Amino acid sequence: MTDASLTPATTATGTRSHTRDIGLKARYAAERRFRAYGLAAVALGLFFLFLLLGSVIAQGYTAFWQTSIQLDIEFDEEVIDPDGNRDSDRMVLLTANYPLLAQRALHEKLGVDPDDRAARRDANSLLSQGVRTQLRDIVVSDPSIIGTTRTVWVLAHGDIDSAAKGQFDLTVEESRRRVNDRQLGYMQTLEEAGVMEGRFNTGLFTFGASSRPETAGMGVAIIGSFYMMAIVLVLALPIGVAASIYLEEFAPKNRLTDIIEVNINNLAAVPSIVYGLLGLAVFINFAGLPRSAAVVGGLVLTLMTLPTIIIATRAALKAVPPSIRAAALGVGASKMQMVFHHVLPLAAPGILTGTIIGLATALGETAPLLLIGMVAFVADYPATPFDPSTALPVQIYMWSGQAERAFVERTSGAIIILLLFLAVMNITAIILRRRFERRW
Template identity: 65%
Template sequence: MTATAEISRAAVSRDAQAKALAKRNAAERRFRAYGIAAIAFCFLAVFVLFASIISRGYTAFQQSHIALPVTFDAAVIDPDGKRDRTTLFQADYAKLAKNAIYAEVGVDPNNKPLRKKAADLLSRGVDVELRDMVLADPSIIGQTKTVEVTAAGDVDALLKGAIDRKVPEANRQLSDQQLSWIDAMVQKGQISKSFNWTLLTAGASSQPETAGLLVALVGSLYMMLIVVLLAVPFGVAGAVYLEEFAPKNRWTDIIEVNVNNLAAVPSIVYGLLGLAIFINTMGLPRSAPIVGGLVLSLMTLPTIIIATRAALASVPPSIKEAALGVGASKMQTIAHHVLPLAVPGILTGTIIGLVRALGETAPLLMIGMVAFVVDPPKTPLEPATALPIQIYMWATSAERGFTERTGAATIILLLFSFAMNAGAIYLRRRFERRW
């Protein structure tokens, strides 16, 4: 009986162990499934986000143009025949464009309603396009040339499928008469789509078809240069001092705690700080990249200090001890051995900080970088805007055409971010040393 009982107890014990093991294995499988599901959800969310942005913005990289035979009437452009640049600049080029579209669609010049509908097929910036042609080559005055001018935003939206023809005419942006004119010109090959260089070479405009990102690109470039020139050297120097030279006492502990806290401060607080110090106290110009660069430098500085300290701390102590053992000074040890080995981590932290600064909006709003600027700034002291601010302004605009421009600007901002992150990965692998 005793042997039989022991055998039964052993069998029960084995069954219990098997059940416990099966339970642990099931729990492990569930945990793995949760992890895979979480990763899949993240990838799905990123895919949906990018698909939404790209589907909404890729059409902005193409713009519709209308080929029109324009008569550059000397009586309108240069009645004196002196080719004075001021006279050429102030001529009524809109009249030339309107006469060309009237003749093309066959509108009676005395029919004002039809004249307005015909003129609405052209962008309001068509006069600037014709003016630039004349200023670049005054010899075309008096000639009739077929030139491609920008179509109106509604025409462009129709050709891209953003306007539904089935909508009743009273609720549609384009009338039936305008649709018939557009269809006729499309059949004759007068309307075509080409790469929208205006998106990259033009400044602010109230019309979506003539609005561009040039001012925002230049403004962001100036600000990033200022951040690189100020935040990077000061951040690295501060991190080296705190990590290698500063005595370990209460004051350095306070500094370290404050540096860590500053990295978590909301960005709008830095905007308030910049508004109070750089604009109100120091009198720097509002909406200028110099102020935006200074604010973003203050915001990026804690991130660079923390990343640099972590990179310095990751260097094995044996490297320092070996350098000191052969007679190198502490400064030589840091400059010749520690810093070169910490470069990958420093570069990674720096570029992460720069990418964050590139996409900041709140602090720039506080210092007034929402100005309507047509011409790009020549210096960091002139008014400008930035890519995230331009996206914000276009997103809040009521014009339909600015919706796709918002998506296009977001795509460009993401491309800059991806490029900077790719650069960080490359530099990290390029300078990384294994020991």
């Protein structure tokens, strides 16, 4: 019966295929068009990616160099400790007039007439005000240096740095410029003498926040972000995995679990500022945790990341074939042994990938931190997560609002650093997936 009905049909199509128009040409054309659209979409995406990266890198790569001046500084006891009581009073070394030491050395190098006040002032403003702490730290760490002369690289002022990098328009009239002609002359003298050059800007990674661009760095922000990521990882991963294992493997499928599932999916889409409001109300106002502290930021970001981790984990658990579960149960494993010995290890790569992507999102988040006081000027390193700190994206936001020209490149420099962190995390996620993922 089936044979009889099939044979005539196949022969019919076989003979008619040469003559009947089945729109082959149009279908090929449609496919070509579709491929072209897809290619155009990818190209557009790439174009904007390169535009973003290009503009950030073009503007920010200079931030990794900082103009510095090499000075032979005489640590004159007359200036640092004129009364000779540094052993009894530690404040002497902390409050000495260190800038004077650097200014003297610079005047000598430039041959500035000590009686010419205007020239002296112009020369002094080549130096960063950060020399005070720089020289103080040198002396405090080794007081025996007093009375000797050392060669020290000191930071140049932010305006000088910008001028050296060509970020000021030097063709406008002198009075409208941040750097005057005499200072440009001094810069040239120093450059020709080989004592002024752009050096790698380690300060960008180690300094805390500062109102002076040359001594502003991401140190506090990096530590703050690190604390927050550690807290998110420690809290969100176990809670998220436990919740998903229960929901996926143990929970009965009923109205209640459906509601929970809908809520989790909803929470993943809630704007992050809402979590900031929640954090302010619960962790700061109710629980009394300190403002601006990384611990509160970490808790808020944990709440924000949890839904993402739960969704990713549930998807990873679902992807483990039922035959694995049936086999485990079949050889006598308990349900818990089945989950922990077989399902969880197989789902681990997916869980880790989801977690890392969740962490990367949390790392780039600023809005919830605004309300818990982490968008702030924090100069001191946080010793514990309970001390005030900032975060990487916050530092970018704070710098972007600064008036000084030198902060423009630092903003982009900070973006490059943040992008590098994100790239490392995302690449780790891909490597983990490639390495450990099992296909069935």
